[in-house]
Amino acid sequence: MPPTSQPAKPRANFDRIARPYRWLEYLSFGPMLEQCRFCRIPQLKSARRALVLGDGDGRFLARLLTANSSLHADVVDQSPAMLRLLESRAASVHARDRICIHQADALTFAPSGVYDLIVTHFFLDCFTTSEVQSLAQNIRPHLAPGALWLVSEFAIPSGFAALPARTIVSALYAAFRLITGLRTRALPNHSTALVRTGFTLLDRRTFLFGLLISELWQPS
Ligand SMILES: C[S@@+](CC[C@H](N)C(=O)[O-])C[C@H]1O[C@@H](n2cnc3c(N)ncnc32)[C@H](O)[C@@H]1O
Numbered sequence: 001m002p003p004t005s006q007p008a009k010p011r012a013n014f015d016r017i018a019r020p021y022r023w024l025e026y027l028s029f030g031p032m033l034e035q036c037r038f039c040r041i042p043q044l045k046s047a048r049r050a051l052v053l054g055d056g057d058g059r060f061l062a063r064l065l066t067a068n069s070s071l072h073a074d075v076v077d078q079s080p081a082m083l084r085l086l087e088s089r090a091a092s093v094h095a096r097d098r099i100c101i102h103q104a105d106a107l108t109f110a111p112s113g114v115y116d117l118i119v120t121h122f123f124l125d126c127f128t129t130s131e132v133q134s135l136a137q138n139i140r141p142h143l144a145p146g147a148l149w150l151v152s153e154f155a156i157p158s159g160f161a162a163l164p165a166r167t168i169v170s171a172l173y174a175a176f177r178l179i180t181g182l183r184t185r186a187l188p189n190h191s192t193a194l195v196r197t198g199f200t201l202l203d204r205r206t207f208l209f210g211l212l213i214s215e216l217w218q219p220s
Contacts, residue, residue, distance in 0.1 A: 012182035018081035036212040047117035053106045054123030058086025065095035076102045111142040121152040129188040136197035149217040157210025
């Protein structure tokens with residue numbers, strides 16, 4: 001898997017958790033993150049060209065490529081170990097030739113062409129609100145009219161679930177800081193960043209009492 005550009009030093013090193021990532025996820029959240037990631041796949045069958053950012057080990061991408069045999073995807077991730085897993089998953093569903101892998105920092109990646117689908121699952125939480133805004137500004141000119149941006153994220157719900165949600169999210173940030181060196185310490189306000197960049201929220205679903213969200217955004 002040749003890198004398309006010389007990658008800069010990664011902001012956080014996810015190589016360390018690439019292999020156990022899936023099992024750590026099942027241990028902490030059972031099937032809930034997968035339910036959140038996969039719930040929109042039936043709505044994505046008309047997409048033709050996707051930009052998939054920080055997909056990690058490629059479980060989502062393999063499912064999407066299987067469900068939509070016309071889809072081609074540019075995949076951006078900074079972790080070579082994650083990308084190797086993703087590449088082998090894509091190959092296992094006979095879709096390796098439909099993905100173009102970029103080992104790069106998504107914040108400086110220069111998209112080329114026009115996308116009708118952007119995917120970020122549990123990825124925007126690696127950034128601050130202003131970084132999410134700059135990412136969105138970089139992507140916005142490369143979107144076809146009616147393109148969709150699928151976002152899965154952690155969230156802090158209101159009401160009785162707020163305190164446990166805050167505790168879980170803080171514990172996750174502490175664990176990721178320890179294991180990967182991630183510097184971000186709090187969830188960005190991705191909604192503000194996307195609205196400021198000219199996106200409109202089309203639909204929002206919640207899981208686990210609002211701790212997990214799945215959103216579909218569209219350029220206004
Ligand atoms: C928390 S994991 C999420 C993985 C997967 N999308 C999921 O749903 O679990 C974050 C992923 O984004 C990648 N990543 C983090 N920061 C990045 C950056 N600045 N540019 C590109 N990839 C990045 C990591 O290597 C990792 O694969």
